[in-house]
Amino acid sequence: MAKLILAVNAGSSSLKFKLFEVPSEKVITSGIAERIGQKKGVFRIKTATGEERQTLPLPNHEVAVNVLTKALLQFNIVKSLEEISAVGHRIVQGGKYFEDSVEFTEEVAAIVRRLIPLAPLHNAAHLTGYEAFRKILPDAFPVAVFDTAYHQTMSPQDYLFPIPYEYYEKHDIRRYGAHGTSHKFISEEIAKIYKGKPYNLIVCHLGNGASITAIKNGKCVATSMGLTPLGGIMMGTRTGDLDPSVMYFVCDLSGKSIREVYDMFNKESGMLGFSGISSDVRDVENALLQGNERADLTFKLYARRVADYIGQYYVRLGGVDVIAFTAGIGENVPRLRKQIIDEVKDALGIIFDEEQNNLTRGGIYGLITTKESKVKVYVIPTDEELMIVRDCVRLLEARNK
Ligand code: ADP
Numbered sequence: 001m002a003k004l005i006l007a008v009n010a011g012s013s014s015l016k017f018k019l020f021e022v023p024s025e026k027v028i029t030s031g032i033a034e035r036i037g038q039k040k041g042v043f044r045i046k047t048a049t050g051e052e053r054q055t056l057p058l059p060n061h062e063v064a065v066n067v068l069t070k071a072l073l074q075f076n077i078v079k080s081l082e083e084i085s086a087v088g089h090r091i092v093q094g095g096k097y098f099e100d101s102v103e104f105t106e107e108v109a110a111i112v113r114r115l116i117p118l119a120p121l122h123n124a125a126h127l128t129g130y131e132a133f134r135k136i137l138p139d140a141f142p143v144a145v146f147d148t149a150y151h152q153t154m155s156p157q158d159y160l161f162p163i164p165y166e167y168y169e170k171h172d173i174r175r176y177g178a179h180g181t182s183h184k185f186i187s188e189e190i191a192k193i194y195k196g197k198p199y200n201l202i203v204c205h206l207g208n209g210a211s212i213t214a215i216k217n218g219k220c221v222a223t224s225m226g227l228t229p230l231g232g233i234m235m236g237t238r239t240g241d242l243d244p245s246v247m248y249f250v251c252d253l254s255g256k257s258i259r260e261v262y263d264m265f266n267k268e269s270g271m272l273g274f275s276g277i278s279s280d281v282r283d284v285e286n287a288l289l290q291g292n293e294r295a296d297l298t299f300k301l302y303a304r305r306v307a308d309y310i311g312q313y314y315v316r317l318g319g320v321d322v323i324a325f326t327a328g329i330g331e332n333v334p335r336l337r338k339q340i341i342d343e344v345k346d347a348l349g350i351i352f353d354e355e356q357n358n359l360t361r362g363g364i365y366g367l368i369t370t371k372e373s374k375v376k377v378y379v380i381p382t383d384e385e386l387m388i389v390r391d392c393v394r395l396l397e398a399r400n401k
Pocket of ligand 1 (some may be wrong): 206207208209210236270277280281282321328332333362
């Protein structure tokens with residue numbers, strides 16, 4: 001029988017949602033509550049006739065969830081809230097505790113709370129979202145879907161840092177990775193193409209936040225993000241990997257505290273800080289087209305960082321069958337994809353199809369290498385919400401057995 005399942009991504013001042021019907025996986029509606037906690041909040045939801053937008057006070061997440069449930073009824077999207085059988089919550093940091101999605105119980109909430117120091121903005125907001133839905137939709141099965149869970153198959157030599165061991169033993173300082181839901185989704189899409197045959201895959205999830213994952217037969221063996229999302233490749237506003245001494249020298253030169261420089265590395269670096277233009281790749285590309293040299297160097301730096309990880313993971317996996325690009329930049333920026341592949345194509349025997357590359361953007365799924373290419377390169381739009389919903393279905397079925 002058809003059921004409705006809600007995928008939720010609660011941020012510190014926003015709450016994104018997408019309602020699916022299963023098993024058809026049809027999207028019934030989606031939307032966002034923004035500026036939660038500010039004087040004027042904004043609520044948007046897709047309806048049968050278009051998009052409804054309301055400006056109203058959203059003092060906290062509970063009010064936002066109330067507004068959402070009322071809108072579902074008001075716009076006849078659901079007849080009764082009881083039609084929603086499960087709510088799947090995206091959780092950024094699950095630490096070492098979760099290898100898979102789980103029923104979101106009070107015990108799970110306690111662990112998510114304990115992990116707040118590792119993801120202060122995210123985990124705290126996820127908990128507020130969870131508590132709001134528990135009050136307003138008490139009968140919907142709550143599920144926690146962790147961005148870190150997919151990376152729990154890494155071996156110690158992949159997740160440990162060479163610092164005194166006690167920081168791992170006593171404080172769990174290690175690599176956890178992120179974007180696991182997206183990497184897993186892409187891996188499952190590739191598995192469909194390989195139909196049970198073994199495959200080695202490198203997924204380049206290039207959004208504002210970005211990470212690269214090496215996958216062997218569906219399992220993650222290595223990922224670029226580290227203890228927090230600051231590690232790995234250069235991003236919209238984050239540095240990615242650095243020589244740790246850069247932190248020391250920037251503190252010393254700027255007179256800023258470690259906390260302030262940490263914030264600078266998270267929010268004012270990457271494309272934004274390096275280009276001096278924007279964190280949005282579209283603005284940097286426009287500047288590049290107008291002859292801006294720093295914009296040109298920003299693209300070169302970005303491509304090199306991604307290419308270095310592809311090279312490393314190619315060796316780590318013992319060869320690669322598929323490289324997949326996904327997320328905002330991976331799905332939409334042919335110039336950067338070309339620059340990245342140009343860096344690795346000779347070593348990896350890739351024959352790039354420039355025409356297909358230029359055509360594949362705006363949510364299109366496609367192969368951007370020729371038949372002769374030794375490694376296939378795909379563009380695959382990610383769908384983290386659908387992955388959350390699939391996990392809800394799996395856990396609901398397991399519970400009802
Ligand atoms: P996140 O989920 O991490 O916020 P996204 O996956 O939405 O990030 O990616 C955001 C980035 O992708 C933007 O900063 C922009 O640079 C790029 N992007 C998104 N859509 C487009 C597009 N249609 N054309 C070009 N670039 C895009």
